[in-house]
Amino acid sequence: MNDYRIQTTKDGSLSLYSLSYEEGFHDKDGALRESISKYLLPAQLEQFSTTEKIVVLDVCVGLGYNTGCILEKLFQSNIKIEWHGLEIDQRPLNLALNQKIFQKTWSPKLLHFFNCINKSGEWNDGFNEGNIHWGDARQKIYELKGSLKFDLILLDPFSPQKCPELWSEEFISVLTEKLSIKGRLITYSTAASIRASFKRAGLKIYSIVPLIDNQNKWSSGTVAMRKELEAHFISENCQFKELSTREIEHLATRSSIPYRDPTGRGISKEIISTREIEQSKSQLINTSSWRKRWNTAQ
Numbered sequence: 001m002n003d004y005r006i007q008t009t010k011d012g013s014l015s016l017y018s019l020s021y022e023e024g025f026h027d028k029d030g031a032l033r034e035s036i037s038k039y040l041l042p043a044q045l046e047q048f049s050t051t052e053k054i055v056v057l058d059v060c061v062g063l064g065y066n067t068g069c070i071l072e073k074l075f076q077s078n079i080k081i082e083w084h085g086l087e088i089d090q091r092p093l094n095l096a097l098n099q100k101i102f103q104k105t106w107s108p109k110l111l112h113f114f115n116c117i118n119k120s121g122e123w124n125d126g127f128n129e130g131n132i133h134w135g136d137a138r139q140k141i142y143e144l145k146g147s148l149k150f151d152l153i154l155l156d157p158f159s160p161q162k163c164p165e166l167w168s169e170e171f172i173s174v175l176t177e178k179l180s181i182k183g184r185l186i187t188y189s190t191a192a193s194i195r196a197s198f199k200r201a202g203l204k205i206y207s208i209v210p211l212i213d214n215q216n217k218w219s220s221g222t223v224a225m226r227k228e229l230e231a232h233f234i235s236e237n238c239q240f241k242e243l244s245t246r247e248i249e250h251l252a253t254r255s256s257i258p259y260r261d262p263t264g265r266g267i268s269k270e271i272i273s274t275r276e277i278e279q280s281k282s283q284l285i286n287t288s289s290w291r292k293r294w295n296t297a298q
């Protein structure tokens, strides 16, 4: 387990730091807080209140916070859940389940869910069901039934610079195919490359509004959908909004050049260097000019 360092985040919730990726699993401000603000609130679960069943895909389950927040909320309704998770490493969830503060975070029903997927990879409580597919998400995604369409896809890999393979144009295109007509693909990433890949995949994108105490951030993430959202979802409940001029201009810079992984088996370093070469040859605006323009505009 020496690949991971346990840390307690500012809201008191447990998180991990990965020594091999040199990156934390969550915001230092709070693991739980991050899942609520960047995944649960933008999911606007109230829109599913008249739905019989909701199908959820968690890409990079890790300690399971994103799934945890969503399922706890859904348990309070009569909606049937079909859940699928993709994760390469079983150790983070295993480690978390052995920590008291993690156990105290969740209801007995949710801990039962976590224990089931941790022990057998499956969960079935007679009403809801779920499966975790351990291994590289790029290959494991093909274990999901082709006909399965997801209402929610929670995309939470390490940052694009550390884990570009899960942010590639190709992987995003596969995820897009799996999104239901009214489904939402939600991620903490605001990177131009990721947003541009969503757009090229034909998705409409929205910017997640930062929490009130984090207003110096211009965005907290991205929600991508097949169809334009009905206006009342945006206005009534300001979890996300249309992209600002600053964000739209960001998509026209060199940062919008995608990560490419045509074989689905590319190595991070190669994916990064191929992109750097493409950026160096690009005619697109330099991202530093965009940054300078918006820093002076503030």
Ligand SMILES: C[S@@+](CC[C@H](N)C(=O)[O-])C[C@H]1O[C@@H](n2cnc3c(N)ncnc32)[C@H](O)[C@@H]1O
Binding pocket: 024, 025, 026, 035, 060, 061, 062, 063, 064, 065, 066, 086, 087, 088, 089, 092, 135, 136, 137, 138, 156, 157, 158, 163, 165, 166
């Ligand atoms: C930022 S953490 C996810 C945090 C998680 N959502 C949570 O709430 O705790 C990134 C996760 O991606 C997993 N990961 C890295 N490469 C992967 C791959 N190729 N396929 C699937 N999972 C991968 C890591 O093991 C790690 O658990």
